[in-house]
Amino acid sequence: MCPALLENEERCFGGMTFFAQSHPVEVCGSNGLPLTPNSITIYGKSQFLKTIHHPNLSTYLDIIRSKHERIVVVAEYNGDPLNSKKNLNTDDILKIAFQCLLGLRYMNKLGLVHRHLSPENILLNKSGNVQLYNFGLYFMTDCGKNVSFPIGYPKYTAPEVFLSSGVSSPKVDSWSLGMIIAELLLTKSIWSGVKLSQCLRKVLSLIHCETSVFERLAREINCYNIYKDLPDKVKEFVDCCLQIHPLKRKIPEELLKLPIFEKFLLQNEKEIEKNLYMNVIVRKMDELYYLWQLAGGDITVELKKQGLIRSRPPILSIPNLVILLGQMFGRRDTAGLFDLRVVKIPLDTLHQRLSHIPYIANYPWLTDQMRVQSQEELIDAASQLPLIIRERDTEYQFYRIVLYDRLLQVYPITREAIIEEAHKDIPPPVRGAVWAALLGITGDIQKYYDMIDKETPTHTDRQIEVDIPRCHQYSELLSSGAGHERLQRLLKAWVRNNPHYVYWQGLDSLTAPFLYLNFNNEARAFECLSKFIPKYLHKFFLKDNSAIIQEYLGKFSQIIAFHDPQLANHLRSINFVLELFAIPWFLTMFSHVFPLHKILHLWDKLLLGDSSFPLLVGLAILKQLRDSLLTSGFNECILLFSDLPEIDIELCVKDSMMMYQNTPPSITYRKHQFNQPKDINWLEPEPGTEKMPRICVDDFLDLLDNSPDRLIAVDIRNNIQFERGAVVGSINIPFTSVQLSLTHIETLGPHAKPLVENKNSIVVIIGPHDQNNALFADFLIKCGVVGVCSLQGGISALRMKSPNIIVAPR
Amino acid sequence: MNMPEDEFVEKTFIYKFPTCTTNQEYVLEVPLKIPYGGNVKELMYRIMSSFKLPCYVESDLLQSLEHAIKTLTLEFYDEKAEKALEDTISGNLDIEDIIKNWEKTYKQKTAEYADPIGTTDEELFAAAYHKLVHSPSLEPILQAEHKFGRDVTEVIQMRDSHYEQLTQKQTEEMRVAVESLEAGSTEKSINEMAGRHFEEQSLLQGHWGSRVDALKLDQRRQYRNWIMRLLEEQQTNMLPTPVGSPILSMPPIRPALDNFVHSEEKNTAEYPILEESFTIHLGSQMKQMHNIRILTGDVLDFCRTKKSDSGMDPTPQRLQTALGLYSNDLCGLVLLSDNHLGSYSGITKELCSICQLTTEFHFPPIDEQLEKIREDVKDAVAWRQAHQREGNDSQTKRSTGSKSLQTGDVYITRHSNLAQVHVIFHMVVNDSLRSGEFFMLTRVFAKFTGDINSRHSVILGLRNILKTACCNDVTTLTIPILLVHEMSEDMTVAWCTKRAELVFKCVKGFMIEMASWGGAELKNLQFLVPKGMSEEVFGTLATMLPSIFRVSNPLVFKATSTPQTPKK
Structure with a gap:
């Protein structure tokens, strides 16, 4: 018996919210444009966090920007905060420290600093594994510059943070971790019940400490006995963290090299190996979040329920006075305090919605034709509905995502299947990857992209700089600082990579959708653009186009x-x-x-x-x-x-x-299109006949064979030639008999009846030479006849290709 | 917190690698900005290509580059932190100061350390009212409000008639006295009489004033208690019908006064009301939809509660305003006024008398609001002086010097007892008293400078209004299109069209800008044309609208079943 989907799901969503700092009134940036609101800057910067997946870090799922500079952050929330746990033994504590360090090491590798480490932000799940929560707050607010509140829990914050403004180094996290672990080891909260100013003073007084900070703390809270009994290695670790001088303090990576963590490292490696094939069919959190939203989940509502978003009626906070310079007075506003609380939301809604889906649907079978077995009639029934509705159907989207996920895992051998599926529809979360597949992108695109120089100034920089702040700026992503920067890099990379082309205005708009879909994958966006342009816009970006x-x-x-x-x-x-x-x-x-x-x-x-x-x-x-x-x-x-x-x-x-x-x-067919089909012999149209649509012999024969009812052939040679041999069913209207100046179809006589009645057919003019064909076609178009085109090469081409279709009418 | 802009140091990265053929070593020196913000791999490739390095050094170069950047960055931070520590230990940094600053930031900005703020009475009442008006209690509430309102209005009418009687009596007395100046009365006695008249007047005024105030105070107290009680009852027993309104406990108003009612209010339908509505789209790619209406009328008609024929039932507009009062869709009105903030003259006086016809149950009465604003003006003047622009612009200079509000400044009052508006934006239009004179002034101005332009203070004030509206969820806004409230003969058609065009275009620009302000989008925008505008001119202004704003495509259903285009 298979378990139902999402049964025993321990993972939850965690929602929190804060306000970005609003700009002082009416300031402009250096380019003369209004400053980007800080909430948008945060929104753009935080996108990167979504790409961070590590077992000891809570995955970021969504960042929502709502009215009045509010930011809502949704992340995975797995387990309970450390401060709710009691009676941990030394081994447990060391494991926690070890896993925190793993998480921190990974963050440091990506250039991130937590800065907000506290027991609330260390989550322990049922199996005792650690996830660091809220680790991106310092990063997404650009080191706290975009918010007005301080980041960091006073008690756990390293002293140098208070002393010097500016960016913090990874070593502040070592200190915080040291404090947290020290508290756990001493089984007693340090400075509990102390007032804020007192607490700050105590942290800062530590800098005068000449001996071990850990020892001093232990004495201060009367736990020296416990301290004494701790193993030396453990003390050594805490001392390494709690070094007053950053110079002597170790960063997480170095801390992990302490002998005390040796056995943990070994064990960890083994576990990774073991788990490699364990959880292949666990759905990713971001997919679940997407489906949860479709199933009616709304993080803002949950936050409101918990009182984290207090809705004060706007009429109560309107100001009394706004002077000309935009300064407001008498504003009755109190909102904007930073509230640390996190709302934990279980996946129940989604679980109920998907409960009847069999567990195996999670991992569909791939056939040897590299197709995925179509799952249910449900899919077929639903695919008749409009796209907008399909995109909001939880169950349908679940199946589609699972399917694409499976296909994309083994891309490129499944490219055919992906194209087939894309004819139905593409679910939004996988659109970036599917487009890349449709455009046939393979290989080490990241390396290729890295190799392109996007920094060296070129003469198009100025134009690019002017265009970017005007490109799809209603989109929060593209109007953010990160969006501008990435778009600029993409454009510069493209210009550098295509020296035979130039930057035409419009390339920015063309790049925007790719960037929008691959915001965290510039290389893929770039490769999509590079493949897209030759396919659809071959030579459009020539200097003389x-x-x-x-x-x-x-x-x-x-x-x-x-x-x-x-x-x-x-x-x-x-x-x-x-x-x-x-x-x-x-x-x-x-x-x-x-x-x-x-x-x-x-x-x-x-x-x-x-x-x-x-x-x-x-x-x-x-x-x-x-x-x-x-x-x-x-x-x-x-x-x-x-x-x-x-x-x-x-x-x-x-x-x-x-x-x-x-x-x-x-x-x-165009002369300048990319990959001209081989079967067509391109003939330069004679001067004066460029305006006439032309059909090639193959298409003509194809029509004649497969849908003769959709074809009206009009032979404009003279009667004698027509009598000698013509296409079966063709009408003869000798060109010489047509009065071109009278644009009335009736002048052609009863022959022309099918032309008048034509609704959906293709009228092919067969004539000896293009000049007359063009004049006649023009005549028919003026008469309002639809589907007019002329046969390329006329009757002789037809005779060469397929002589047997030409017969004498009588 | 103030952070120094972009702290960094320049360091040199040195890389050595051996050559294959000789024993020599190549040495590269690359300047690095620490902390390095870019992508290290890309930097590596750039170094490779600019120094034309052989590909076999690639991984080695990357490694040493990564290592160098990491160590240099850590060194950089350590140095900075060490310096701060040293300063503190040596006493160069004042620890107490630092602690105080941090304490302040934590207390002001984080919920954990801030002094707990409970829900204020204002908010409680707001929540209660909002809940009740969205329940079956709506009707009794409106009825009660209406009844209360009528009571006050009646007393006020009584006051006015007494006042009128007294004035008549006094005028008559005075006339008689003046006529008999020679025969009997002296200048002295007339002066005395005038003094007595004045005293009588003030006495009457005081008498009625305190009576009205007492009534209003009493009503307000009763009303607010009743609302809270109503909520309580509704929550406890889920009564479908609410408890009896407090009206019964009111002292009955003497029926004798009924003949005063319906005496005025008859001159409103003098001009036909012209109006036209459009739905427009703004934005080049992403299109925002807005409703726009242009109509004629008196600006205060948006405030006046019209009396229904029976006088017994509240008007439907009141329902709308009650429902929206604490919602996120407020209605606003732009009123052009003077900088005196006074209730003694001009349009503000008219507005005040309209407001005072009924009791304000939710916000302070208008005179108190104005009083509060007067205090804020002091702050504003101080602020303006402190922020005196370095610019030599004569206008700013003049305005910064003054003690009162300037053209383009906006003060805002809130109302719950008006017909169609919650928020009134009073825009100061010039130093003189009346909007009519403002027109005179602009006309003179027009002669010399070719009318106001888009940089005029009034237009900037309009932008501030739109911005405030956007930030405070005012989604319906009425703007006097010509920036005047009254028509006069010297407003030519050309002048009207030109002024209207300016306002249309500027408002359009502000609305496009609004998308980036991050507030509520303006849903309904009304342009008010002064009443008495001729139909032709109104027509011109109305046709101007769709040419300036892009009117959205109407959805047309075709009767024919066959699709029209390309073929079929």
């Missing part, structure tokens, strides 16, 4: 004419050329046009299509604006595009997918 943009917009106008001749005619009649709005659309692949959450859904599909897909996205956007466009003149159109109205992105994605499938691929 006019030819490429010209061709691209030309294709776009062909696509518009092909799918929506009426709109094309209207735009032409008011002289509204595509250059007026479409360049930023395509240069940034719409990332300059839409907010990030829409780009993500759009690019989910974009990444599955080829380089022609963006053209159809552009058309789908036009389709939503169509009604306003058709009734607008030139000026209104300019206004409309300069401040684009809200676009329904799901509809846009759906429309573009549908039109993508209805467009013969050869129509969108």
